[in-house]
Amino acid sequence: MGGGFPAAFSHSxxxxxxxxxxDLRGFPVAQTAAMHSFRYVGRELFCEDVALSDLVRKHGxxxxxxxxxxxxDHYSKLDSALAPLDHLICFAMxxxxxxxxxxxxxxxxxxxxxVSAGEIQRVIAAGGDPGKCVFAGVGxxxxxxxxxxxxxxxxxxxxxxxxxxxxxxxxxxxxxxxxVAVRVNxxxxxxxxxxxxxxxxxxxxxxxxxxxxxxxARAAKxxxxxxxxxxxxxxxQLTDVEPFRKAVEKVAPLVARLNARHGFDFFSIxxxxxxxxxxxxxSGDASWWKTAAGRKILTPDLYAKTLVPLLKPLGLKILxxxxxxxxxxxxxxxxxxxxxxxxxxxxxxxxxAAMNDLIRPAFYDSFHEIVPLTKKSGALVSSDVVGxxxxxxxxxxxxxxxxxVGEGDTLALLSAxxxxxVMGSNYNSRSLPAEILVRGKKAAxxxxxxxxxxxxxxxxxxxxxxTPASGKKAKAKGRK
Ligand code: LLP
Numbered sequence: 001m002g003g004g005f006p007a008a009f010s011h012s013x014x015x016x017x018x019x020x021x022x023d024l025r026g027f028p029v030a031q032t033a034a035m036h037s038f039r040y041v042g043r044e045l046f047c048e049d050v051a052l053s054d055l056v057r058k059h060g061x062x063x064x065x066x067x068x069x070x071x072x073d074h075y076s077k078l079d080s081a082l083a084p085l086d087h088l089i090c091f092a093m094x095x096x097x098x099x100x101x102x103x104x105x106x107x108x109x110x111x112x113x114x115v116s117a118g119e120i121q122r123v124i125a126a127g128g129d130p131g132k133c134v135f136a137g138v139g140x141x142x143x144x145x146x147x148x149x150x151x152x153x154x155x156x157x158x159x160x161x162x163x164x165x166x167x168x169x170x171x172x173x174x175x176x177x178x179x180v181a182v183r184v185n186x187x188x189x190x191x192x193x194x195x196x197x198x199x200x201x202x203x204x205x206x207x208x209x210x211x212x213x214x215x216x217a218r219a220a221k222x223x224x225x226x227x228x229x230x231x232x233x234x235x236x237q238l239t240d241v242e243p244f245r246k247a248v249e250k251v252a253p254l255v256a257r258l259n260a261r262h263g264f265d266f267f268s269i270x271x272x273x274x275x276x277x278x279x280x281x282x283s284g285d286a287s288w289w290k291t292a293a294g295r296k297i298l299t300p301d302l303y304a305k306t307l308v309p310l311l312k313p314l315g316l317k318i319l320x321x322x323x324x325x326x327x328x329x330x331x332x333x334x335x336x337x338x339x340x341x342x343x344x345x346x347x348x349x350x351x352x353a354a355m356n357d358l359i360r361p362a363f364y365d366s367f368h369e370i371v372p373l374t375k376k377s378g379a380l381v382s383s384d385v386v387g388x389x390x391x392x393x394x395x396x397x398x399x400x401x402x403x404x405v406g407e408g409d410t411l412a413l414l415s416a417x418x419x420x421x422v423m424g425s426n427y428n429s430r431s432l433p434a435e436i437l438v439r440g441k442k443a444a445x446x447x448x449x450x451x452x453x454x455x456x457x458x459x460x461x462x463x464x465x466x467t468p469a470s471g472k473k474a475k476a477k478g479r480k
Pocket of ligand 1: 325
């Protein structure tokens, strides 16, 4: 374990008592059947055994809150569904790279899907094993390749022939053997959002299916490469198993042929398992999964039942790269209502979180369920929930029927654990929110709220601007 890691991490996670729904104080504990640990206890919204309003009192808003039991539960669900296969779950940490989240999965034996030297460094900083990291991405620099090689990563997921040549060159220079897998683009449409689909020839990812065998034949001639496997990823937020089945059915025979020639260790089937956004809160309860809406969502069981029979005959280690499935419903963004503004037909609920904290609605028009921290009674009001940033794209919901809220009320944006905090920015010189990890009754600050002055800590004025003077004086001096 890396030195200086907070003491809170010295204990590994222990699963909740199977079948128990309440703890000794009568509070709910994470249920193995439920998909997350956010639920109302009486009128108060809880994350595991912690009332979110208590966290707000202590840490302010905007605030990201993660449930460790939920993260662990998602890992275990997938892990046990895939038990018939030799497998490694590599958490796609682009979805949430907080050290405490990484540590949760590292403690459970998981690996990591990384996309930059920075992400590999985060794994190391969190006490994780770089030997369980795959390194993906279309634009790896020589420095990043060298760093990853020195750390002994499990495999590079290679996106082009130019990259194969570059990895070989760096490996020769460092006198190392580079483990590589080429990413195949199977040209299967995942029918997901245009900005997050990756498996067709319309986008920049991977090498086309028809060219793969020739690419491997050429790669086999490059020095210092070990052709360790094949990788694919068809897209994100897939709630239907069919595209996965089509892609695996299409690619598995190719893997078998390549394995016979090059002696593979693994086949990575990527990430992409979708989560519940619309009825996120309800989906925390096991019974929701038996409703019509619940039955439509892809579960780890259906995923495994469909894919295991296709994968098992390969006799290879199967890697997965799930991000959203692991972290999405394990996190919420908590925000406070600053103002209510009524204009014409609209009821604007202006909150203190903004697109810089959670960009998904602005970027993908995506839906995040919004619920009050303290339950409200009475009629719902059609509302636009917006942030303070000076852009009309800065919204979280439009014309959404919501309980009537007022200044000072607090709200939770659910399913914000994936692609939430990690996509945050300092736009409008807004500081990055604090992040809290909850485990049972405990809550730890796992990222401090950014201090405003730290936003420009790496900035300075140019040396010729040093003379302290305003407008005219500075110009006059300059002319002399
Ligand atoms: N593997 C590869 C090669 C990927 O490109 C991705 C995601 C994953 C795994 C993980 O996919 P997941 O299991 O999380 O679906 N920012 C967007 C999502 C971008 C996904 C990028 N690649 C969003 O907020 O919806």
